[in-house]
Amino acid sequence: xxxxxxxxxxxxxxxxxxxxxxxxxxxxxxxxxxxxxxxxxxxxxxxxxxxxxxxxxxxxxxxxxxxxxxxxxxxxxxxxxxxxxxxxxxxxxxxxxxxxxxxxxxxxxxxxxxxxxxxxxxxxxxxxxxxxxxxxxxxxxxxxxxxxxxxxxxxxxxxxxxxxxxxxxxxxxxxxxxxxxxxxxxxxxxxxxxxxxxxxxxxxxxxxxxxxxxxxxxxxxxxxxxxxxxxxxxxxxxxxxxxxxxxxxxxxxxxxxxxxxxxxxxxxxxxxxxxxxxxxxxxxxxxxxxxxxxxxxxxxxxxxxxxxxxxxxxxxxxxxxxxxxxxxx
Amino acid sequence: xxxxxxxxxxxxxxxxxxxxxxxxxxxxxxxxxxxxxxxxxxxxxxxxxxxxxxxxxxxxxxxxxxxxxxxxxxxxxxxxxxxxxxxxxxxxxxxxxxxxxxxxxxxxxxxxxxxxxxxx
Numbered sequence: 001x002x003x004x005x006x007x008x009x010x011x012x013x014x015x016x017x018x019x020x021x022x023x024x025x026x027x028x029x030x031x032x033x034x035x036x037x038x039x040x041x042x043x044x045x046x047x048x049x050x051x052x053x054x055x056x057x058x059x060x061x062x063x064x065x066x067x068x069x070x071x072x073x074x075x076x077x078x079x080x081x082x083x084x085x086x087x088x089x090x091x092x093x094x095x096x097x098x099x100x101x102x103x104x105x106x107x108x109x110x111x112x113x114x115x116x117x118x119x120x121x122x123x124x125x126x127x128x129x130x131x132x133x134x135x136x137x138x139x140x141x142x143x144x145x146x147x148x149x150x151x152x153x154x155x156x157x158x159x160x161x162x163x164x165x166x167x168x169x170x171x172x173x174x175x176x177x178x179x180x181x182x183x184x185x186x187x188x189x190x191x192x193x194x195x196x197x198x199x200x201x202x203x204x205x206x207x208x209x210x211x212x213x214x215x216x217x218x219x220x221x222x223x224x225x226x227x228x229x230x231x232x233x234x235x236x237x238x239x240x241x242x243x244x245x246x247x248x249x250x251x252x253x254x255x256x257x258x259x260x261x262x263x264x265x266x267x268x269x270x271x272x273x274x275x276x277x278x279x280x281x282x283x284x285x286x287x288x289x290x291x292x293x294x295x296x297x298x299x300x301x302x303x304x305x306x307x308x309x310x311x312x313x314x315x316x317x318x319x320x321x322x323x324x325x326x327x328x329x
Numbered sequence: 330x331x332x333x334x335x336x337x338x339x340x341x342x343x344x345x346x347x348x349x350x351x352x353x354x355x356x357x358x359x360x361x362x363x364x365x366x367x368x369x370x371x372x373x374x375x376x377x378x379x380x381x382x383x384x385x386x387x388x389x390x391x392x393x394x395x396x397x398x399x400x401x402x403x404x405x406x407x408x409x410x411x412x413x414x415x416x417x418x419x420x421x422x423x424x425x426x427x428x429x430x431x432x433x434x435x436x437x438x439x440x441x442x443x444x445x446x447x448x449x
Contacts, residue, residue, distance in 0.1 A: 007333070010340045013374075017344050017367050021351045026359050033363050040370055048387045048401035049377045052409050056373070059417045064366065067417070071359060071424035075431040079357045080438045089353040093346050100342045109334030111383030113399065118382060122402045130390060138388040138403040139410065147407060154411040161418035165425040173432045223389065227414045312414055319421045329432045 006046045013039045027077040030068035037061040050223035051139045054215070058231035063316055066238045070323030133297045135220040143225060144301040144308075148284040151304070152269055155311050159266050162315030166255075169322050173329050184327045189245045201243040208236040216309045217302075226305040230312025237317050246324030255321060258314040265310030272303050337378040344371035356439040358427040362420055369416045376405040 016036035023029040037060025045053035108115035129141045143151055191197050216229030241249030273284040281288035286300025344367055351364025385399030388406070431437045434445055 003333075007336060010336060014340050014343050014347075017347045017370075020363060020367065021347055021355075021360075026357070026363075029360065029363055033366060036367070037370070040374070043374070044377050047377050047381045048385060049380055049406045049409070050387045050389070052373070052377060052406050052413070055410050055413050059413050060366075060370070064417050064420055067421055067424060068359070068363070071428055074428045075359055075437050079355070079360055080440070082354075082356060082440075085354060089350075093350055093353070096349070097342055097346045100345070101339070104335050104338040104342070107335065107338055110337050110378060111334070111381045111385075113382050113385075115379070117379045117405070118402050122404050125403060126388065126400055130394075136390045138390065138400070139406050142403055142407045143410065150407075151411060154415055157415050158418045161415075161422045164422045168422070168425040168429055171429065221389075223387070225410070227410055231414065231417075315418065316421075319425075323424070323428070326428065 002046060006043065009039055009043045009046065013043060024079045024081055025077055026072055026079055027069070029079075030065055030072065033068065034061045034065035037064065051137070051225065051228065054223050055228040055231060058228055058235055062235040063231055063238065063320075066235075066242070066320060067323060070320065074323070074326060074328055132294070133301070134294045135298070135301070137220055137222065137224075139223075140220050140225050140301065140305070144304045145284075145286060145297055148273070148304065151308065152273070152284070155266050155269055155308055158315050159262055159311055162262060162318055165319050166259075166322060169326060191243060192245055198243050201239055205236050205239055205243075208239065209233060212236060216305065219305060220298075220301060226308025226310075227312055230309045231316065233309070233313045234316035234320070237313075238320050241320060241324055246321065249317075250321040250325050253317050253321065255318055258318045258321075262311050262314040262318070265307040265312075265314065268307035268310070269304050272300060272307070276300070337374065341371050341375045341378065344368070344374065358430065358437040358439070359424065362423045362427065365423070366416070366420060369412070373409045373413065376409045380405040 013036060016032055016039055020029050020032040020036055023032055037056060040060065041053045041057035044056055108117075125142055125146060126138060129135070129138045133141045133145055135141055212229045212232035215224035215232060216226060219225035219229065237249055237253055240252070272286075276285045276288055277283055279288040284300075284304075286297045287293035289296035289299050348364045348366070348368030348371055352361050352368065355361055355364060380402040382399045382401055385401050388400045388403040390400070394400075427437050430442065434442050436442060436445075
């Protein structure tokens with residue numbers, strides 16, 4: 001039964017992907033892309049990856065759709081149709097597809113317990129997590145503790161991308177006038193004139209924030225953690241910005257504060273690692289944080305995940321505010 | 330029935346090709362970012378397909394696990410969990426560049442931009 005549902009959602013994923021690329025109106029394309037991401041998230045859930053499904057649903061279907069719409073408001077939503085299609089890229093794609101298709105016949109079947117990927121390292125993590133870290137969610141244990149170095153790198157990448165967006169958008173075109181302040185006001189005001197949307201949407205925002213906090217701090221026991229919680233929290237702020245106007249979300253979450261919090265999140269992560277070194281352990285070796293190593297792991301993971309959540313939230317909020325409050329030139 | 334075990338890989342190929350097609354052939358920069366997103370999702374699907382173990386459950390051990398209980402492989406999940414969020418950060422940066430290009434050139438179609446560059 002589950003396998004059948006998996007087949008159907010996968011087929012729908014493929015249909016949504018083709019519809020996304022075929023759509024010549026970019027607004028339609030970004031809506032299709034949101035549907036695509038949501039179907040992909042349900043498919044991840046069927047494949048036993050609850051953490052990934054949660055993150056994909058929040059990021060792919062929520063945040064990225066909003067960001068695409070924010071960008072389209074500034075770039076226009078019509079795509080020029082090209083009549084001439086060059087044969088070279090098509091030939092490359094055809095060869096690539098054929099090569100990959102032939103290669104699939106040497107891949108292990110879906111769910112094969114004897115597949116090479118399940119033989120090495122993974123059994124060790126599954127066996128040792130209850131002993132060394134003693135939290136139920138093995139994904140969180142690997143993310144924040146066993147492979148803490150990788151996650152620190154990812155946080156720095158996200159932070160860098162946020163800085164990049166802010167610096168790219170800090171330039172103003174020379175010698176060109178932006179649209180009148182009324183037109184900008186109409187753009188940032190969002191859907192304020194739709195009372196039903198506003199009333200119903202406002203009810204969702206506190207629940208969404210509460211859920212984000214649960215996902216953040218309960219992520220050791222259930223699916224979740226800093227990455228998905230950050231995306232959910234940012235989605236709540238974006239919903240507020242859409243309903244009440246982007247100028248208000250920028251006022252509630254000012255860029256100055258957000259930037260400092262983003263730096264603080266990444267610094268918190270790094271300093272936990274440094275404190276471990278000062279206490280005589282290795283970088284990000286939480287065992288030394290407390291006399292009982294398992295309790296040390298608990299606090300280490302809690303702090304590190306908080307740092308991740310803070311950076312992800314603030315970077316996504318900054319990007320949304322920067323897109324939504326920019327005048328059209 | 331055994332062939333259906335490869336269905337995930339075939340969808341992965343289709344998504345990869347569709348995403349790459351948008352990146353290579355489409356001239357609109359926002360459309361290219363969408364294509365890149367589909368391409369990324371294809372890779373996510375490949376990794377998450379690897380983690381599944383027949384008869385297993387998600388890698389969350391509620392209480393003491395029964396002997397012989399199988400769990401999905403957590404490592405691909407960790408890799409993809411972080412990759413999704415990094416992916417949205419990259420998308421945001423690409424869209425910001427598209428916005429700036431539109432402000433300077435008045436268009437985000439590659440053919441227009443090439444023409445304007447050629448004229449100046």
